[in-house]
Amino acid sequence: xxxxxxxxxxxxxxxxNDFDFYYGDFKALIGLNLPIRTNQITAxxxxxxxxxxxxxxxxxxxxxxxxxxxxxxxxxxDGKNIYAPGVNVVDxxxxxxxxxxxxxxxxxxxxxxxxxxxRVMGLNRERNLDxxxxxxxxxxxxxxxxxxxxxxxxxxxxxxxxQRLCIARTVAVKPEVIxxxxxxxxxxxxATLQVEELxxxxxxxxxxxxxxxxxxxxxxxxxxxxxxxxxxxIEFGETFSLFTQPKKELTxxxxxxxxx
Amino acid sequence: MSVVTPxxxxxxxxxxxxxxxxxxKHSTNRKERVIEFIIKLCGVSAIFIIALIxxxxxxxxxxxxxxxxxxxxxxxxxxPIEGKYGFTPLLFGTLxxxxxxxxxxxxxxxxxxxxxxxxAPTWLRDILKPLIEILAGxxxxxxxxxxxxxxxxxxxxxxAPTGLTALTGSLILGYMALPTIxxxxxxxxxxxxxxxxxxxLAIGATRxxxxxxxxxxxxKTGTVTAIMLGIGRAIGETMAVMMVTGNxxxxxxxxxxxxxxxxxxxxxxxAAEMGEVxxxxxxxxxxxxxxxxxxxxxxxxxxxxxRIVGKQSRSRGSSL
Ligand SMILES: Nc1ncnc2c1ncn2[C@@H]1O[C@H](COP(=O)(O)OP(=O)(O)O)[C@@H](O)[C@H]1O
Ligand SMILES: [Mg+2]
Numbered sequence: 001x002x003x004x005x006x007x008x009x010x011x012x013x014x015x016x017n018d019f020d021f022y023y024g025d026f027k028a029l030i031g032l033n034l035p036i037r038t039n040q041i042t043a044x045x046x047x048x049x050x051x052x053x054x055x056x057x058x059x060x061x062x063x064x065x066x067x068x069x070x071x072x073x074x075x076x077x078d079g080k081n082i083y084a085p086g087v088n089v090v091d092x093x094x095x096x097x098x099x100x101x102x103x104x105x106x107x108x109x110x111x112x113x114x115x116x117x118x119r120v121m122g123l124n125r126e127r128n129l130d131x132x133x134x135x136x137x138x139x140x141x142x143x144x145x146x147x148x149x150x151x152x153x154x155x156x157x158x159x160x161x162x163q164r165l166c167i168a169r170t171v172a173v174k175p176e177v178i179x180x181x182x183x184x185x186x187x188x189x190x191a192t193l194q195v196e197e198l199x200x201x202x203x204x205x206x207x208x209x210x211x212x213x214x215x216x217x218x219x220x221x222x223x224x225x226x227x228x229x230x231x232x233x234i235e236f237g238e239t240f241s242l243f244t245q246p247k248k249e250l251t252x253x254x255x256x257x258x259x260x
Numbered sequence: 261m262s263v264v265t266p267x268x269x270x271x272x273x274x275x276x277x278x279x280x281x282x283x284x285k286h287s288t289n290r291k292e293r294v295i296e297f298i299i300k301l302c303g304v305s306a307i308f309i310i311a312l313i314x315x316x317x318x319x320x321x322x323x324x325x326x327x328x329x330x331x332x333x334x335x336x337x338x339x340p341i342e343g344k345y346g347f348t349p350l351l352f353g354t355l356x357x358x359x360x361x362x363x364x365x366x367x368x369x370x371x372x373x374x375x376x377x378x379x380a381p382t383w384l385r386d387i388l389k390p391l392i393e394i395l396a397g398x399x400x401x402x403x404x405x406x407x408x409x410x411x412x413x414x415x416x417x418x419x420a421p422t423g424l425t426a427l428t429g430s431l432i433l434g435y436m437a438l439p440t441i442x443x444x445x446x447x448x449x450x451x452x453x454x455x456x457x458x459x460x461l462a463i464g465a466t467r468x469x470x471x472x473x474x475x476x477x478x479x480k481t482g483t484v485t486a487i488m489l490g491i492g493r494a495i496g497e498t499m500a501v502m503m504v505t506g507n508x509x510x511x512x513x514x515x516x517x518x519x520x521x522x523x524x525x526x527x528x529x530x531a532a533e534m535g536e537v538x539x540x541x542x543x544x545x546x547x548x549x550x551x552x553x554x555x556x557x558x559x560x561x562x563x564x565x566x567r568i569v570g571k572q573s574r575s576r577g578s579s580l
Contacts, residue, residue, distance in 0.1 A: 027263045050266070062462060067381075094464030104455035107478050117463040120473065166459070173463050230266035 011038040013207040019073035021054055028054045030231045041199055041208045043218035046228030052211040056179050060096035061089045097175035101182040103162035105154035110146050113154045113165055117173035136172035140164045140198055160191025180210040196221045215255055219243050227251050321548030338509035340543045349509040353523035360430025360519055361437055361494040366487055369441030377449035378471050396439035404500030407432040412504060420520040424506035427519040432500050437490035448482020449475060481569045488565040492558060502528040526550050
């Protein structure tokens with residue numbers, strides 16, 4: 001299929017070209033081609049086990065931590081292949097941050113969680129850190145909730161707050177792309193809505209890729225949608241047209257609930 | 261290498277018959293209660309026995325306080341035959357040897373644990389970890405013998421007036437504490453959820469930053485326990501120390517390097533002299549008083565560790 005359906009005159013933050021991915025001898029992703037548009041929200045949908053997480057983790061090379069993993073093809077970030085030899089994955093992950101399915105704040109204070117990224121990047125001046133922490137918490141609409149409890153352990157927050165804290169932790173290093181792997185699957189509907197609103201606001205500054213198994217969420221919250229099925233990208237396009245006029249039968253079957 | 265695609269895997273799975281898990285139908289309620297009772301009983305009796313031991317120590321040891329003036333305990337000499345019960349050399353010996361052992365074993369143990377848990381490939385960890393745990397089982401008398409036979413001559417050759425020194429004791433004790441520290445600290449690191457590591461790596465922390473700033477703090481409870489057990493082992497150890505430290509209960513003539521002088525520990529004193537004292541004599545009571553002090557030191561070490569660990573485990577909100 002063509003990777004460039006939809007609004008072709010927009011900028012591509014990421015371009016995926018003939019990308020294959022293997023866990024040992026299991027080929028989990030097969031010949032993927034798609035663009036990720038700058039400052040847009042791209043949703044990845046599909047049944048469980050179809051490779052959405054694997055693909056997302058390929059975008060910042062988190063899969064490198066799995067010893068049997070192997071990638072083929074290229075993923076261009078601002079035109080440069082992130083799988084080229086000599087690419088520094090630490091730098092890559094500072095540019096392409098990630099929020100996980102299960103909220104995973106460190107068992108440390110709220111402040112230390114948000115300050116973690118800036119600190120590992122070498123920023124240690126308390127005054128600057130204070131500013132960054134405040135700004136990051138503001139951008140996830142959490143500052144007023146927690147500004148008096150910054151020393152409190154992040155483990156005491158509700159799951160919804162924890163997830164927003166994790167987003168703040170990512171935002172604090174000012175990445176260019178934020179990857180989110182089913183960020184709302186462990187949250188209640190209210191917290192889910194909060195995160196979705198948040199994504200909208202963040203999309204002004206960041207390019208966002210979100211994996212979701214909720215088609216409603218993809219329809220509500222994204223600009224572009226890719227539909228995965230058994231390791232292949234079946235269809236990719238603008239969210240509205242993909243949901244209203246799917247080009248593939250499989251897509252239609254899935255979004256109308258006949259498959260999946 | 262034949263490559264499998266998701267399509268083929270799905271087909272494969274459909275070909276295999278589904279397994280229906282056995283259902284647990286037993287009423288577990290009564291069983292639970294019996295088990296709970298037994299566990300409680302064990303817990304209560306453990307506390308009861310410890311209390312009994314402490315009472316026994318107090319009964320045998322407290323008379324020493326009435327028979328020997330407090331100022332005499334401060335004497336620099338332990339020489340019971342002349343009625344000199346100077347306690348300082350023994351305390352000094354124990355603290356010196358233990359401190360030396362801790363200085364050697366804690367950094368080495370933690371670094372090894374980090375290597376095994378975070379850096380070594382799985383196959384190497386699976387070989388090394390059991391090996392290290394076997395080392396923990398070597399009887400202390402064997403290590404004492406090795407220290408006496410191999411280590412002491414080496415230390416003498418290196419320039420010490422005698423090979424039987426505090427340093428020799430520290431090395432042997434450090435070696436004895438190492439497997440415990442490594443094994444428990446590694447377990448603690450291993451138990452840190454992968455999500456924490458992923459979270460750190462995903463915002464651009466290096467592997468070392470992840471270990472140092474996320475994994476180690478998250479494993480604090482276990483690491484502190486490991487260190488504490490290591491210290492406990494060093495303080496309480498008797499036979500090996502008795503064989504290699506020279507047993508000189510004298511702190512009047514210091515060597516320039518305090519680690520290179522013979523010392524005598526509290527445990528070694530009790531072990532060496534308990535067999536020869538008349539029950540109920542002053543000497544006998546004083547030996548028990550030493551036991552009380554040992555008990556208190558161990559208790560203090562535990563309390564400090566609990567204080568360090570406490571903050572964290574409370575916030576985990578565990579309930580029994
Ligand atoms: N670490 C791994 N090792 C081996 N296989 C894996 C691993 N992670 C995922 N897989 C397999 O890759 C496929 C895609 O998984 P995943 O990307 O998690 O799917 P999704 O996120 O869409 O549910 C699944 O068949 C899964 O079993
Ligand atoms: Mg997934």
